[in-house]
Amino acid sequence: MLTIGKLGTQAGVKVPTIRYYEQIGILPEAERSAGNQRLYSHKALERLAFIRHSRDLGFTLEAIRDLLSLSDKPDQSCSAADAIAKAQLREVESRIARLNALKSELERMVMQCAGGRIADCRVIEVLGDHSLCDSDHRHVEGNQ
Amino acid sequence: MLTIGKLGTQAGVKVPTIRYYEQIGILPEAERSAGNQRLYSHKALERLAFIRHSRDLGFTLEAIRDLLSLSDKPDQSCSAADAIAKAQLREVESRIARLNALKSELERMVMQCAGGRIADCRVIEVLGDHSLCDSDHRHVEGNQ
DNA sequence: CCTAGTGTCTCTAGCAACTATAGGTTCAAG
DNA sequence: CTTGAACCTATAGTTGCTAGAGACACTAGG
Incomplete structure (x- = not known):
């Protein structure tokens, strides 16, 4: 499990940006530690890397939202x-x-x-x- | 004298954008008609065209502000x-x-x-x- | 065990450069 | 004289973050 800071470092995304992504619903709400701090799995890191990479490519967050919802249904046509x-x-x-x-x-x-x-x-x-x-x-x- | 609508049409700038430019001080406050409507001279049209054109070229409003202040002192070096x-x-x-x-x-x-x-x-x-x-x-x- | 320092929390406000909405007034045409 | 378009102000929303305040959590050293 990663803290928000480690996650940010590994994905190349700033901490407030991660919280912002959660706020607008593009990242799911994170688990919390006993002291209410966010904890992230490897899956969350992958998802964030996907978002980061897509933003680098100039996709809007709306387009990324669509791409993510597609990738959640892997049996549909591409x-x-x-x-x-x-x-x-x-x-x-x-x-x-x-x-x-x-x-x-x-x-x-x-x-x-x-x-x-x-x-x-x-x-x-x-x-x-x-x-x-x-x-x-x-x-x-x-x-x- | 042009109304704000005609000015916008001639310069290719939307009416709320003109009012916004006035608000942030990049266009001077316009004269007003008896009924409090903005009236613009040909000079204002030129200035707005300059702004529009510079925006098209990707200059930020800050850069345009600088360019405009330069063009107000025509004897300095270019x-x-x-x-x-x-x-x-x-x-x-x-x-x-x-x-x-x-x-x-x-x-x-x-x-x-x-x-x-x-x-x-x-x-x-x-x-x-x-x-x-x-x-x-x-x-x-x-x-x- | 305590403390210092960093990291984290929430919440709010700010950035560029507009765009949109609401609710009211003025003007030009018929 | 009436209708409808164009105008007025003021406020809030947009996108994708970033920055700040003030409080709490965690970790390493003494």
Whole structure:
């Protein structure tokens, strides 16, 4: 049995985050010691590692909730898990595409900065006037 | 003079967001009509477009606050604005790198899903066991 | 056995950057 | 003059945590 601190260290998750996960119901309520401290089994460590790893991959806690409920019914088809992963993949690809557009625009901005006065600064100017973006690198509506 | 609704439409920003920007002091308090409704000049539209555009580029509101205060003193050197843009560029590049790593891992996960039972599902398995990540595409600590 | 120091407990509030809701007022069109 | 859209304020909710306060539990040394 692990204390919350050891569990956190082993899974690479901070202690308050573990308590937060329990609070929102993504981790089950832990057993308690005589002195009311949380105690965790190896199974809990696996579950937390799963969550941590999924968060690293950019899955939302909602998606992780779905994946966990799937993994609790091991005899069903894996297509739902596949769909969640594919949606996540599409999301990541779209983020990459948008970030690449931003990157080239930022590069243009920085390259055009001649170190002059603010009044002539392309960085400020480009940010103020969308029409200065060239059409190839026009950025998209919506964020992140 | 524009109402808040027209301003929002022209700048591509939602009405509550404009009021929020005013509240946090990134937009100055607007003039008011006889009936207490906000009225905006063309200058306000430019400022809001600047903010919108910068947000699209991933700048935080804090960074935008700095850029705006720079553009209010047009005789200074542009090096501060340049530094902010360069920092933002580095940030974007690092996000792209991390997302590319995630992408290849997600692709591997999805490709290995044979449509079988959950018990055999690679998606679930890979998420549960970090050691299954191959070393080339190991993902990084920290998120987004 | 006591004590010091760390770890843990609960609860609450805060972060970014909005979004949504409620309940009321003002304005423009017909 | 009435209707309905757009506006007003104020408050609370969102996501995924993080930080703080004040109290209790556990462990190692003397």
